[in-house]
Amino acid sequence: xxxIAFDADDTLWVNEPYFSEAEQHFCQMMEDFLPIHSTSQxxxxxxxxxxxxxxxxxxxxxLSMIETATRISKGTIGLDGIERILDIGKDLIHKPIEILxxxxxxxxxxxxxxxxxxxxxxxxxxxxxxxxxxxxxY
Numbered sequence: 562x563x564x565i566a567f568d569a570d571d572t573l574w575v576n577e578p579y580f581s582e583a584e585q586h587f588c589q590m591m592e593d594f595l596p597i598h599s600t601s602q603x604x605x606x607x608x609x610x611x612x613x614x615x616x617x618x619x620x621x622x623x624l625s626m627i628e629t630a631t632r633i634s635k636g637t638i639g640l641d642g643i644e645r646i647l648d649i650g651k652d653l654i655h656k657p658i659e660i661l662x663x664x665x666x667x668x669x670x671x672x673x674x675x676x677x678x679x680x681x682x683x684x685x686x687x688x689x690x691x692x693x694x695x696x697x698x699y
Contacts, residue, residue: 569679583650
């Protein structure tokens with residue numbers, strides 16, 4: 562073995578709790594139209610349908626929330642609702658990237674013997690910045 566690849570999100574840094582929090586805000590926002598658990602299921606279906614088109618990440622998640630909101634509100638979500646969804650997405654984009662404990666030590670040890678590759682499907686712009694600033698030696 563000469564190369565080791567890491568999936569960055571939730572392997573090298575925290576990611577999923579932020580998406581879960583954003584989803585919770587979205588589902589609460591849509592409670593006038595569907596119960597929270599039903600909205601969550603609808604959002605998941607939309608995300609899966611859109612995965613090939615949008616891929617992973619905040620922008621695709623935002624578009625899926627807008628599409629889901631439009632569908633479950635039967636088009637009555639309005640501009641204010643869309644703006645609230647965009648705000649949820651913007652908050653998600655601006656969450657700090659927290660390197661998980663032990664990551665730097667593990668990467669340091671592995672980099673002595675292997676070429677390391679990092680892959681991430683979300684928060685692309687932020688991921689690239691962090692990879693250059695925090696993990697450059699590896």
